[in-house]
Amino acid sequence: MDYSFFSGLIQNVALLLVFSFLYATRWIDSTHSKKLMPNIFAGVIVGGIGILLMFTPWTYQPGHYFDLRSILLAIAGLYLGAVPTIIAILITAGYRLFVGGNFVVTGVGLIIISGLLGIGWRYIQQRRGGKNSIVSLYLFGVVVHVCMMLLPILFPADGSLDVKFMALPVIIIYPVITVLLGALMNRQLENWKNRKAQERLYESEQRFTKMMLNINMVFINIDLNNTITFCNKYLLSITGYTEEELIGKNTVDIFFPVDEKENTVEGLRQLFKNKEDIHHFESKILTKDQRELFISWHNSIIVDDFGKVKGIASLGENITEKIATLEKLKEAKEKAEESNRLKSVFLQNISHEVRTPLNAIMGAISLLKLPSVDKQMREKYYEVLELSGARLLSTVNDLIDISQVETQQIKVNKTNFNLSQILANHVNVATPIAGKKNNKIMCTSKYFHTQTVLHTDKEMLSSIFINLLSNANKFTTDGTIEIGSRDEQGDIVFYIKDNGIGIPENRLEVIFDRFVQADSSLSRPHEGSGLGLSIARAYAKMLGGELWVESEERKGSTFFFNIPKDEVTLATSGTSKxxxxxxxxxxxxxxxxxxxxxxxxxxxxxxxxxxxxxxxxxxxxxxxxxxxxxxxxxxxxxxxxxxxxxxxxxxxxxxxxxxxxxxxxxxxxxxxxxxxxxxxxxxxxxxxxxxxxxxxxxxxxxxxxxxxxxxxxxxx
The missing domain is CATH 3.40.50.2300 (Response regulator)
Known part of the structure; x- marks a missing residue:
């Protein structure tokens, strides 16, 4: 059995169903309107479907192929009208001429006749006021396909085609498919008419009842004296008034703030005078407890049967939450823009902090290669290499530390250690560094002289001291940096105090952000990635405490952090051999x-x-x-x-x-x-x-x- 007969026929029918679907969902409105472009577009699509039908013919007998383009174009003319159908005829006929082969004239003639018969049948039906009944559709299908059979007789030079051989599929199958497709189109057209009728009915009802039906919006009627004649429950619920407190009262006196009363009265007067509807008008109203609400009004003039203005019907949307949301979004946008700016500054700083020591390292290495370098200069270059390497390593460590904090990879590792040794080490290490800026390091903490052993994370505690001492030394010149402490509610509160440049009041908190320094400009005189304080605060929190700052510009800063005083035993002093x-x-x-x-x-x-x-x-x-x-x-x-x-x-x-x-x-x-x-x-x-x-x-x-x-x- 040759299954191409059924597969081709099914494919052709499927394409006709696609045409029917598009008619129901896209084209019914355009065929009943005077808009040209939708009709042109529909014609192009129908022409494309016609080409696809020729791509997927069904085999009646070997060597004899049929498709349903005649039904497509006939139905298109009957239901879509002249413009789409003529465009479809031109596209389909053009493609048939392009393909060539046997029966070109017959094929093109079939396309033209089918479409024109559809257009003509539509015109006759509209003039008679009749409908496309089943009988009418069948008769239409027979007429179209009898003409199809006559074409080989009229154009015998186009090729040899057995008309008797064509009679069975053309007279039986084609009209039946025409009737089925037409019936489907009738049903879709009827559904569309019903839907349109319902829409018109709904719109008609909305003109008179939409104000009352929108119970989740403010609805209020006022007369020519601005007196409230009606209000709905929603208005009462959001303002806190009762109906008795509003009906008969002046809406301007009750709802509008003092600074808006005059403008509101003038606006209502112009509205009554010009008899115009004002849409999308926004204003504030006051609730009973004097809270402000933002309302977007849609106002309509109310007239009597003689056209005389009687008042205003106002439908209002409560946009208070929307306004608040927009304000939050605006604030979030500004924060995001500031964050992006700070990230750019941060990247610039990091680039500077990486490239600067690298430049010194590479320069020192190139100078060390010179044969004229004496021992004294060589020692100088070695010092440059050591200092630049330490600076570069500090930047890398800061980036790794903040990355670990961000991703919560770092864990607290508590051990027992001598607190006085930690303080002594930091004083000893920080003293020569501070000396380069004529700063003095002093420790006033009582734990500097005791043998207290703490149980906490030694490395995190040391990192906090290092970052705070480095920060103090960075912003202090010819001054004093003090390491102190006090006991407070089971905690030890350490502080690092300096008499440096201080911090502006508006930056006391932002300096702890990851992309911020007290001075974030490109001209800042202080090196560093700007991550130290952020790392120090994160570590203080991980140790169970907090880190904060007190500062005054040009007078200095004091950074405080507390950790639990988890004391263990006394430790012995001294350094092992x-x-x-x-x-x-x-x-x-x-x-x-x-x-x-x-x-x-x-x-x-x-x-x-x-x-x-x-x-x-x-x-x-x-x-x-x-x-x-x-x-x-x-x-x-x-x-x-x-x-x-x-x-x-x-x-x-x-x-x-x-x-x-x-x-x-x-x-x-x-x-x-x-x-x-x-x-x-x-x-x-x-x-x-x-x-x-x-x-x-x-x-x-x-x-x-x-x-x-x-x-x-x-x-x-």
Whole structure:
């Protein structure tokens, strides 16, 4: 069985249904209007459907193909009218001429006749006032397709076509499909007429009743004397008045503020005089308790049967909440714009804080290469490198810290430590830095001289002190910076007081924002990312306290923060010998796995200063694994994590398969929360982040190498 007969016929019918759907949803209105463009557009779409019908013919017998373009164009003429149908005829006929082949004249003639017959039949039906009944549609379908059968007879030179062969599908199938499609169009047309009738009825009712039906809006009637003659419940509910308190009263006296009474009276007088409706008029009204409400009014003049003005019917929308929302959106927009501006300033500052030390580092390196540099200048350049590197590292650390705070990756790690040692360390470190600006550091806290041991996060507490001392020193010159404290309700309240430039009152809170400094201009004389105070406040909150500031311009600032006084035991003072001395490590063999040559040379120099002369170097993980496997005398491995060919993680895992005891210390730039635990979990004994702190590295080496003698010492 040739299924192309059914598939083609079904596809053609489906396209006719699409045409019917578009008629019902898009074109009925346009066919009953005088607008040209919708009718032109409908004609283009119908022409497109006609082309698609020719694309999907159905096979009656091999070599004989039919489509339903004649039904499409005939029905289009009958229901859409002349303009869309003529456009569809031109498009479909044009495409048929373009395709060419046999029966071109017959095909084009069929397209033209079908459309014109539809237009003519529509005209006759309208003149007679008749409807497209089933009988009428069937007769119409027969007429159209009898003409279709006559075309091969009239144009025999166009090709040989057996008219008898065409008779069965044309006389039986085509009129039936025409009737079915026409019936569907009739139903859609009838539904449209019913819907339009309902809409007209609804609109008619709305003209007289819409004011009363909109109970969720203010409705009020006033007469020529501005006296209230009617009001609805919604107005009573939002204003707090009763009906007795409003009916018969002057609306201007009751509802309008004093400063708007005169304008309101004049506006109503003009409204009555000109007999005009005023729409979208907004005003304020007062409630019984003198709250202001914003109302958007729609006013209509009320006239009697003789056209004489009787009063005004006013429908009002309560837009108080909308106004408030718009104000909030405006405020949010302004905040967003300010935030974007501050972010731009922040990025400019960060770029400055990164590029400035990098410029100094690169410049110092290039100058060190000059052969004419003497020892004194070389020392100066070394100092530039050290200071610029420290500044760059501080900026990077600030960015990492604030990122960890934002993403809540950092955790509080409480330990026991001597508070006086912490204070002493910060005084000792801050004193030479402050001296460069002729500032003096002093500590008046009683804990500076006691042996109080606290149980809290030592690193977070130190970070708060560092950021506050750095901030005080940054904005103070030739002054004094005081570290003090007081006890208050189970907390220790620390403060850092300076007599620097102070902070404007309008910036006392915003300085703690992440993208703000006290001076955010490009000409600010102070370096720094502007993240220190934000980090300090975040850490203070994580430790269970708060951080705040008191300041006065040109008189200085005092930053306070409190933490719970979780006191443990008394600690002993003094510094152990191991903290002031470096024990030499002779007779040790250390493997440095590091692909960066400069980092390797730095590590090698630190280890050589400890008396280690036997140092091996692996440039990747594969080399490290082979060296540990082949050399049983290696005492310890300093393992970089990110290396070519094989990473430090994979190298550590492989080494642990054949040597579970050798100490492996991960030395890496991966310094985010959780990295230390991850590296220890894969088999590393310990971890040190880059840039390498020499003192920390020395302690780790002593921890795992356990020198047999303490006779070899070198003072730091």
């Amino acid at each position: 191991e903290e002031s001395e470096v024990l030499l490590l002779p007779n040790q063999k250390i493997l440095i796995a590091e692909d960066d040559k400069l980092n390797y040379l730095i590590l090698k120099k630190i280890i050589e200063n400890m008396g280690v002369t036997n140092i091996l170097h692996a440039k990747n993980g594969e080399g490290a694994v082979e060296m540990v496997r082949d050399d049983k005398e290696i005492s310890l491995v300093l393992m970089d994590i990110k290396m070519p060919k094989m990473s430090g993680e994979e190298a550590t895992l492989q080494i642990r398969t054949f040597n579970p005891t050798i100490p492996i210390i991960a030395q890496t730039a991966f310094a985010m929360p959780g990295d230390r635990e991850r590296f220890i979990e894969i088999g590393c004994n310990d971890y040190i982040p880059k840039p390498i702190d020499k003192k920390v590295l020395i302690k780790l080496l002593h921890k795992y190498l356990n020198p047999s003698s303490k006779d070899f010492t070198r003072t730091l």
